Amino acid sequence: MFKNITEWTLVLGVFGIVATLGNWIGYEVLPWEAIPGIIILIVVSVIGLILEKIVPGNLPAVGYIGLIGIIISLPWVPGSEFVVEWTSKVSILALATPILAYAGISIGSNWADFRKLGIRSVIVALMVFFGTFVGSALIAEIILRWQGII
Amino acid sequence: MMGKADLRGILKDWRLHAVVFIIVCVTEAIGQFSFKVGPGVILLLPMVYAFIIGLALFFTPLVNEKMAKNAEPLIVLGVTLLIAKIGVTIGPQIEALIAAGPALVLQEIGNLGTIFFALPLAVLLGFKRESIGMTHSIGREPNVGLIVNKFGFDSPEARGVMAVYIFGTVFGAVFLGLIAGFLATTSPIHPLSFAMASGVGSGSMMVAAFPELEDQIVAFAGASNLLSLGTGLFFSIFVGLPLTEKLYTLMSNRKNRKSVTHKGGNPNV
Numbered sequence: 503m504f505k506n507i508t509e510w511t512l513v514l515g516v517f518g519i520v521a522t523l524g525n526w527i528g529y530e531v532l533p534w535e536a537i538p539g540i541i542i543l544i545v546v547s548v549i550g551l552i553l554e555k556i557v558p559g560n561l562p563a564v565g566y567i568g569l570i571g572i573i574i575s576l577p578w579v580p581g582s583e584f585v586v587e588w589t590s591k592v593s594i595l596a597l598a599t600p601i602l603a604y605a606g607i608s609i610g611s612n613w614a615d616f617r618k619l620g621i622r623s624v625i626v627a628l629m630v631f632f633g634t635f636v637g638s639a640l641i642a643e644i645i646l647r648w649q650g651i652i
Numbered sequence: 653m654m655g656k657a658d659l660r661g662i663l664k665d666w667r668l669h670a671v672v673f674i675i676v677c678v679t680e681a682i683g684q685f686s687f688k689v690g691p692g693v694i695l696l697l698p699m700v701y702a703f704i705i706g707l708a709l710f711f712t713p714l715v716n717e718k719m720a721k722n723a724e725p726l727i728v729l730g731v732t733l734l735i736a737k738i739g740v741t742i743g744p745q746i747e748a749l750i751a752a753g754p755a756l757v758l759q760e761i762g763n764l765g766t767i768f769f770a771l772p773l774a775v776l777l778g779f780k781r782e783s784i785g786m787t788h789s790i791g792r793e794p795n796v797g798l799i800v801n802k803f804g805f806d807s808p809e810a811r812g813v814m815a816v817y818i819f820g821t822v823f824g825a826v827f828l829g830l831i832a833g834f835l836a837t838t839s840p841i842h843p844l845s846f847a848m849a850s851g852v853g854s855g856s857m858m859v860a861a862f863p864e865l866e867d868q869i870v871a872f873a874g875a876s877n878l879l880s881l882g883t884g885l886f887f888s889i890f891v892g893l894p895l896t897e898k899l900y901t902l903m904s905n906r907k908n909r910k911s912v913t914h915k916g917g918n919p920n921v
Contacts, residue, residue: 509659510729516663517730528680528698537762546739547732561889564735566799568885571739576746582906589740595697596680597737598793601730603675603702603816604723607668608805611712611720616811622777623815626786629770630816631827634790636835637765638849643841652842 503555510551514544515602525596539588543597545569659725668719668726675705689826690833700822731797734887738794742882749882760887762849766790768897774812775903785812788896791820794885798893891903 518540522533550567557566575585609616646652662668679698686693709715742749766787774783785808788797796817803809838848 509663512663513659513726514731514733515675516669517726517733520669520676520767521733523673524676524680524698527677527828528683538689540733542740543733543736546731546736550732550736562798563732564794564801564885565889567732567735568739568794571742572746572882575740575743577744579743579885582743585740586744587790589737589909592737594737594741594793595684595699597734598697598699598729599679599702600672600676601680601727602699603672603820604668604726604730604807605707606675606703606706606708607671607710607715608714608720608723609703609726609811610707611717612806612811613707613710615808616815619779619782619811619815622779623782623786623812624819626770626774626777626783627791627816627819628827630766630787630790631820631824632771632831633766633787634763635828635831635846635849636769637766639835639841639845640765641758641762642845642848646842646845646848648724652844 503552506555507548507552511544512550514547518544520600521592521597524599525591525593528599529593529596531593536591538584539590539592540583542574542589543592546574552597662722662725665719665722668715668722671709671719672706672723672874675702675709681707690830693829694826695822697821700818703818727805731793731800734793738881738885745882760883763790763884763887764892764895767899771899772897772903775900775907779812780904781808781900782812782815784893784896784900785814786807786816787812787895789884789888791816792881792884793817794881795888798885798888802893811865835870876901 512581522536522540525531525536547567548644549570550563550565553566554561554563575582575589596597643652676698679701682698682701685696689694710720766789770787771783774787777918779786785791785799785803788799791813796813799809799813832846832849835841836843
């Protein structure tokens with residue numbers, strides 16, 4: 503377990519360094535301003551990964567991580583103003599860019615499988631957006647009418 | 653899921669990290685572009701170039717098979733940071749979320765629309781488990797995180813969700829803008845309902861179509877977008893994903909049975 507924790511932290515550390523520099527180049531936040539926020543995010547992630555292993559049940563790590571993130575940034579939780587202030591220096595897009603760079607490299611080795619998705623996946627994606635949109639609009643219509651807003 | 657990977661070896665794969673580092677520097681330096689198309693925008697973000705460059709580099713001597721394998725755990729772990737970031741963005745807005753009330757919470761149920769519209773289509777088009785990743789949700793960051801966390805990155809589910817995620821990042825706003833504008837003017841559903849449904853991206857379009865409702869539309873669309881990030885993750889974990897998996901199993905069983913009887917041509921059936 504301890505070995506896991508060190509390794510997660512180190513890998514997230516490498517990732518954090520790349521993201522911090524991307525954050526600097528793309529969003530003009532100096533690295534030392536972003537580092538406290540990155541560290542908070544890494545700690546939250548590692549705690550979530552630990553909880554996934556030790557807590558019985560099927561909640562995936564991302565569930566714990568989202569929950570911890572929400573809790574430590576709630577206005578009435580002591581210290582949340584620092585969490586919010588520091589993490590606000592880390593752009594969500596700066597985190598996404600290295601993920602997608604690694605993803606591109608990784609998908610390269612599965613290119614045959616990925617290419618098979620092809621134009622059919624575009625059709626499905628359009629239907630995903632259409633379905634979500636129409637489904638949400640219908641529910642919204644029912645509720646807004648029921649509330650007498652429209 | 654991370655048990656078998658040798659994270660220490662991955663950590664020492666400096667060539668991989670250096671390549672990614674250079675990709676990130678170059679793409680962030682280029683920055684983002686957006687083109688106005690009709691009622692929406694086509695959005696080109698550094699992450700989209702990073703994906704394409706990473707993919708292209710795999711076919712050069714710069715990247716080898718081992719590096720591609722080593723990249724997988726970094727995606728899985730990197731996504732956790734994204735989820736943590738989304739979490740700390742939601743906390744401060746909790747009062748706005750609670751104030752938004754039951755309408756917005758129940759609206760999450762409407763997102764199940766994707767499962768009922770898109771899953772049958774995906775299965776019909778011949779997708780296997782990719783269809784679960786594609787259609788269990790609208791495929792934004794929390795959903796990518798969930799799928800990668802549960803199935804790993806080298807899985808059909810992850811390929812499916814990545815396809816929708818990347819396509820949605822570039823073309824989602826345009827497409828939602830187009831259908832929102834079209835449906836808002838041609839269907840009997842009220843524009844505010846569409847504003848709630850659209851979240852960010854098509855809010856501006858709705859305002860263009862119904863300027864007298866501007867403030868309300870912006871407020872509804874904004875609250876809705878925030879909520880779909882916050883509740884979307886948990887809704888996917890507990891409802892969306894299990895439901896999609898169940899329906900997928902049902903549908904693929906039926907499809908298999910059909911094709912078996914077809915081929916078997918048993919006259920007694």
